[in-house]
Amino acid sequence: MPLDRFSRLFHTVRYLKPRQIGWRLYYRLMRRRVRHHALAPPGPVSQRQWAGAWSAPAWMPPCRVGTDEFMFLGERGYLRSAVDWNHPGKSKLWLYNLHYLDDLCSQEAEARFAVHRVLVQRWIDENPPLAGNGWEPYPLSLRLVNLVKWLAGPTWRGGEPVPGPWLESLARQAQALSAQREYHILANHLFANGKALTFAGAFLQGEDAERWLGQGLAILDAELLEQFLDDGGHFERSPMYHATLLWDLADLIRLAECSGLPALEVRAATWRETLARGLAWLDMMTHPDGEIGFFNDAAFGIGPTLTDLKRYAEMLGINTSTPGVVMRKHEGLDASFTVRHAQTSGYVSLDWEQGGKALLDLAPVGPDYQPGHAHADTLSFELSLFGQRVLANSGISQYGEDSERHRQRATLAHNTVTVDGQNSSEVWAGFRVARRARPGAVSIDAREGALTVGGSHDGYRRLPGRVVHYRQWRFQEGELILRDRLEGRFSRAEARFHCHPAVTLALQDARHGELILPGGERLAIAIEGGEARSETTTWHPRFGESQSNHCLVVAFTAPRCTTSFCWA
Template sequence: MLSRYSRLFHTVRYLKPGQIGWRLYYRLLRGRVSRQALAPLGPVARRRWADAWSAPAWMPSALLGEGKAGESKTGEREPGEWAFDFLGERGELGSAEDWNHPGKSKLWLYNLHYLDELCAQGAEERDARHRALVARWIDENPPLAGNGWEPYALSLRLVNLVKWLSGKAGQAGEPIPAAWVASLARQTQALSAQREYHILANHLFANGKALTFAGAFLQGEDAERWLRQGLAILDAEIPEQFLADGGHFERSPMYHATLMWDLADLIQLAECSGLPALEGRALAWRETLVRGLAWLEMMSHPDGEIGFFNDAAFGIGPALADVTGYAEQLGVVPEGEAASLITHAQSAAVVVRHAKASGYVALEWPEAGKALLDLAPVGPDYQPGHAHADTLSFELSLFGQRVLVNSGISRYGEDAERHRQRSTAAHNTVVVDGENSSEVWAGFRVARRARPGPVGIDTQAEGVTITGSHDGYRRLPGRVVHHREWGFQKGQLVVRDRLEGRFTRAEARFHCHAGVSLALQDPRHGELTLPDGRRLALAIEGGEAHVESASWHPRFGESHPSQCLVVAFAAPACSTAFRWA
């Protein structure tokens, strides 16, 4: 019980006073919030924009089937007219109750309510079905009833509706039904009454974007108020959330990529609407997008996909190529000075980039080799909800193939698997006495957290050495500080770990990609075999190794068996060398 209260104290102590105040407001004065959400609205109409919405789509369609459910020739049940595949799980929208189906996870239902389908790839081919889908949502989701009226779901759906109504639905002489415009206004009013100041971070940014989109699409006194609210949020949150090196302050490459797309959308909105209030901000949005693209490129592997630090998985946000393509369409092309706040260094064999503000280091060498090192805080102190206990972890690609990987995520929620995927043991770093380096708990909470020490970068003719440390284990009786050194030379990486303080047991963990096989000849030597047959030799000093079964989670709903090299410390210092031809 004492531990529970301690953990709660060390979580709440980092919150901003406003977060606590807004949380109390929403809990204790729920009736007042509902009255504000349902307050009478003045006349609303659609604004006349300078141009119709036109932007690329990166998300594949989640809508399955073409007609009523039946049986295929193989005897398997065909998906019904309203069947969807979200997060690797299928479900059908057979009745109004299915919008809030008790057998589906909250996240799956949120995806259903986002209506991302309206702006998915090939959406123009499914316009009739989309019209029917929008009509169903409006008819079957009365105001403030169910998941779809929660602020984050409102935010994503409002943006999708505005894009769709400004593009396909307003063309070909087909007027937008007045009931749809009225529903859009009511949804915006509900969001306005529930802005997520108690959560902040990417949730509040999404609120601001949605209010801006709806306020720019609709016309009237209410619309002007929503537009002012949205822009006020964006004016405050963009400089707060995007660090000097371009990285998003939650330090999740997945969410960073999503917010890059959001910024591109805002720039496109300024161009389509022609509203002076947006056009006047577009230059600053473009500058933030340029810096953010440089950070996203730095944090992507040679395969073009993101590294797995904190909450990260494929398919939730756009890939680097998607965001870059959108930016180019808008005339946003990163220039050499775009990454001026990402420090560069170089030896004969390795190029080093240090995103000092966010705390990551990327190293690249010929033949598509890349390493991403985490020397970062877990996130903003007042909102580390997407943080993992992954300080001083790293990922490695060789010859264009991922070799060492962090866990990734397959689910949200508060269950044991979510906790395991956030744990230190699921990442390529050191576990001391079976504890996490940061106290992650309850799905999206962090109590005491690791603080990284200064980063050292030593470039020499033959290679590069990166050094860092963290104090996450100082809360334990032995007051341990973890020091780590990565030594990169041609054809070799040596990871040296040193623990300052007292401990009973410690182990360095190195998770192999699901396509990599690992074999030990003895407790100090072994080899890794890559998918293309290339081999890496392993050599260990100061410890003994064994192999454990593990898993990798590149997408929600996916779990791939893998192997983990576990090196048990025999002394306070231990090193693991990886050598390749």
């Protein structure tokens, strides 16, 4: 094994929890035993009587876009035969989405009830136990929740009982998930397992159903404390997954209301408090256009928006304006800034009048033992002005392990500094991180008519020159001054500023230029300690989507480089 590959592997594995390694070995070495437990026929089950029918908002648009035609991740595909559930020409993630059966709970799903009955029957008939992608634990988890919501909805409760074979299939799926809980992965995957087992155990009645309910609640009790930080943020630091897990919490609260089960009702107050704090964190990380900032794995359309979540929370009677992060309003400056600092998760946001917002990343890449959705984006930032995104990290368009996935996770795809062509954190494969950047202390200071935020990271100390990157953002009336300082030896360093596709970059010379916004507003650019050039790059707002955009690249000519953007 080459030395660099051994190093990456060592610095990845050393952060894992012992139980992750133990469970991974168990699933690999005891496959026959796991399979035996997963295939064990569940005992008799029946449908539990609930206090009311399931009803909740739907945020996801329809996935079925034609006769036997589906759209996932920006890509169309067909379900014409049993083979298509595991079609070799489709990516694993696309097939996962097919098996989720999300269309059952998408917008205006009631109008497609007859089609959905056929779809569910097809899934049962064409996916025998443990055969294919649909029986892996993550798609099992999402499908179980969708099936329970659909079967517990007003259409079924209107009269016709749920067919016995469907209840049996639901029980078989719950048993298969119970035998494959993702303790080797943890994080959002395990939370999804816990939610699914809770839904299945709450919907079905019987000895096995009680076991699944107990397993699900035990996972949720532990993971809620582990995964949601004191400031309300989810510990993977992905606004996309954060929003997804907030929807999971809202679903659990609604499940407690609909089922009337005491084991859920006693936990509902904690779930409500966590959801309220999480909404405040998401509000902080949302741009004036109503969509999330792109930090770590993040794209539009995979999770609900802040508006979607607030609508759900309001239906549940939750106060959506509860502060969840430290908030200060700095008056007496040339401009008035509202500053929110999520100290535990590591982000700072600044809001000001006329649709101005900045999101600053001073965060760790994620939980040490599961940084699978992390990017090498420490000390990156995003900027909106006049309600329009101006500087934006590149987002994601795909998963997998190819070069494009690696490029989208790399430091050069974000609004921060690369040193000697290296990433600040060693992202590799599709979901791995070896040595990672550690952020330093955050400073927030208001004086001399400006608001200044500062931070640092040591991600480049692993290089021969042992470089530490210091960055300072200085906001004042109509201007952002960005000061980067590198301590240590380096041959080449570059700061990148990725423009939103609607923004035009025009350079007059190596130290001056301007950004032109769609509404005609202009930002003057001035550089000291560096030389600028323009590159054409790509922005990825959604899976399967790529848009051409401009990138301002500033090559350092000294250890200190200042880039200012003036829109006064």
